[in-house]
Amino acid sequence: MTDHGKVRVIAMTSSRDRPLLLRHCIMQMARQSYPADHAIYINAFKEDVARIRRDYETILGDLGNLPGVTIAYGPHKSSQGDHLAHIDAELLQQYDLLLKIDDDDIYFSNYVEEVVRDFKERAWDYSGSSSDGYLNGARLVPQQLKSLGLTEEDHELGIPEVMPPTIALSRKAALAILEVEDTGAPDDFLWRRHLGKIPGMKMCVRPQSNYIYNIHGGNVSTRSFFEA
Numbered sequence: 001m002t003d004h005g006k007v008r009v010i011a012m013t014s015s016r017d018r019p020l021l022l023r024h025c026i027m028q029m030a031r032q033s034y035p036a037d038h039a040i041y042i043n044a045f046k047e048d049v050a051r052i053r054r055d056y057e058t059i060l061g062d063l064g065n066l067p068g069v070t071i072a073y074g075p076h077k078s079s080q081g082d083h084l085a086h087i088d089a090e091l092l093q094q095y096d097l098l099l100k101i102d103d104d105d106i107y108f109s110n111y112v113e114e115v116v117r118d119f120k121e122r123a124w125d126y127s128g129s130s131s132d133g134y135l136n137g138a139r140l141v142p143q144q145l146k147s148l149g150l151t152e153e154d155h156e157l158g159i160p161e162v163m164p165p166t167i168a169l170s171r172k173a174a175l176a177i178l179e180v181e182d183t184g185a186p187d188d189f190l191w192r193r194h195l196g197k198i199p200g201m202k203m204c205v206r207p208q209s210n211y212i213y214n215i216h217g218g219n220v221s222t223r224s225f226f227e228a
Helices: 020-028 046-059 077-085 111-122 154-155 171-177 187-196
Strands: 009-015 039-045 069-073 099-100 127-128 134-136 139-142 169-172 203-205 211-215
Touching: 009 020, 009 077, 009 111, 020 039, 020 046, 039 046, 039 077, 046 069, 077 134, 077 187, 099 111, 099 171, 111 127, 111 169, 127 187, 154 187, 171 187
Parallel strands: 009 039, 009 099, 039 069, 127 203, 134 211
Antiparallel strands: 099 169, 127 169, 134 139
């Protein structure tokens, strides 16, 4: 690990058409009890990128000096392409952990700290957790969500049941997902399948959550469950 045993963490967030939610995401990551750099890719349809950049520079302008926060703008690619648009091997070599952070969910202020604690104790390569209930509109539902669904092949590969927005990767796993063929499938699906087929890749469920899933009607997977 870098810096004499200190775990260095980078969070990645892909965002499109959610300026208010993204602003909240940046601020809640900035308030984490354990520091994490935050790489954000704001994407739009190609013809809208210049306008979106102007809008977001106004909306997020006062947050630009937050330490460790980098914001890039560009065209929408794919689920995986948007998440990795500003992530490369040279960057990942500087970090021990890569966290997938969605722009529309709740991560409590000790979220990163507990991820790091579990990583130091168990030295996994791929991990995630359940959700401590979920928001549906304005209503908090106290039902634990373990995942958004695994396939029979996932189970055969021994892939743990976790919520995709809680995925955390070691440097080894993070570098490995750079090699994944982008078929247009969801990023978490591509990553877990690829990593599950690599010998020696340790995959775990973290017992701590500190995370709440948010159903708001704009979700890719669960919009049909939204209650206005």
